[in-house]
Amino acid sequence: LAKTTQPISMDSYEGQEVNITCSHNNIATNDYITWYQQFPSQGPRFIIQGYKTKVTNEVASLFIPADRKSSTLSLPRVSLSDTAVYYCLVGGPNTGGFKTIFGAGTRLFVKA
Amino acid sequence: AAGVIQSPRHLIKEKRETATLKCYPIPRHDTVYWYQQGPGQDPQFLISFYEKMQSDKGSIPDRFSAQQFSDYHSELNMSSLELGDSALYFCASSLRTSRADTQYFGPGTRLTVL
Numbered sequence: 001l002a003k004t005t006q007p008i009s010m011d012s013y014e015g016q017e018v019n020i021t022c023s024h025n026n027i028a029t030n031d032y033i034t035w036y037q038q039f040p041s042q043g044p045r046f047i048i049q050g051y052k053t054k055v056t057n058e059v060a061s062l063f064i065p066a067d068r069k070s071s072t073l074s075l076p077r078v079s080l081s082d083t084a085v086y087y088c089l090v091g092g093p094n095t096g097g098f099k100t101i102f103g104a105g106t107r108l109f110v111k112a
Numbered sequence: 113a114a115g116v117i118q119s120p121r122h123l124i125k126e127k128r129e130t131a132t133l134k135c136y137p138i139p140r141h142d143t144v145y146w147y148q149q150g151p152g153q154d155p156q157f158l159i160s161f162y163e164k165m166q167s168d169k170g171s172i173p174d175r176f177s178a179q180q181f182s183d184y185h186s187e188l189n190m191s192s193l194e195l196g197d198s199a200l201y202f203c204a205s206s207l208r209t210s211r212a213d214t215q216y217f218g219p220g221t222r223l224t225v226l
Contacts, residue, residue, distance in 0.1 A: 032212035043116075043202045043217025044155065051211075087154070092212045100145060100215065101170075102155045 004088045009107040018075040020106050022088030025069050030092040033064060033071045038085045038105070047086075048073070075108075083110045114138055116218035118203050124224045125193050133188040133221045137205030143167065144186040145204040145215060146178055155202060161186060162208060193225045 036044035087105040117136040157170035161180035204215035
């Protein structure tokens with residue numbers, strides 16, 4: 001399974017764009033990159049998933065360069081309610097089965 | 113939309129007792145995952161099931177066992193409870209595809225061992 005590395009924490013202010021980068025140097029050909037958000041005492045919540053280039057949905061964008069060794073989650077115009085832990089996961093159906101490994105996520109603090 | 117249901121939501125046990133946590137996946141989902149999350153820690157994968165068969169195993173203690181039943185609900189059985197087992201236990205379900213799973217998590221069961 002590909003190991004991921006993210007910043008331990010980040011601070012931002014309301015209305016700013018936040019970019020969280022995840023490194024996954026040994027990503028396999030069939031691996032996808034998935035991001036989850038977790039609030040205290042709640043289960044993680046799926047945000048976005050991608051394989052290459054750029055993916056956008058109603059809450060975030062995911063940028064994946066051609067070598068796929070990193071990815072960046074972009075949160076536009078964050079609000080206080082975006083304060084949470086964000087996890088980057090890398091895996092797929094042909095890499096270690098579906099043993100999901102949550103690494104150390106990024107704790108995002110959004111200030112007023 | 114239906115979500116993952118976990119019961120009970122809170123559970124208090126004494127050391128050396130047993131506990132059973134239940135998980136009801138989203139209808140038509142074929143894969144169930146169990147995670148343990150201690151205070152201030154990241155979720156730790158315990159075990160997963162696909163179509164009622166064990167799929168993968170993580171850091172699940174030998175004192176714990178789990179299974180998925182014919183109706184796809186799953187139970188995590190924990191015996192000889194220790195203080196260190198106090199944690200949030202999450203169940204997640206997904207529909208296995210050719211891509212990476214998108215897991216939908218339940219609200220969790222908070223287990224306190226006294």
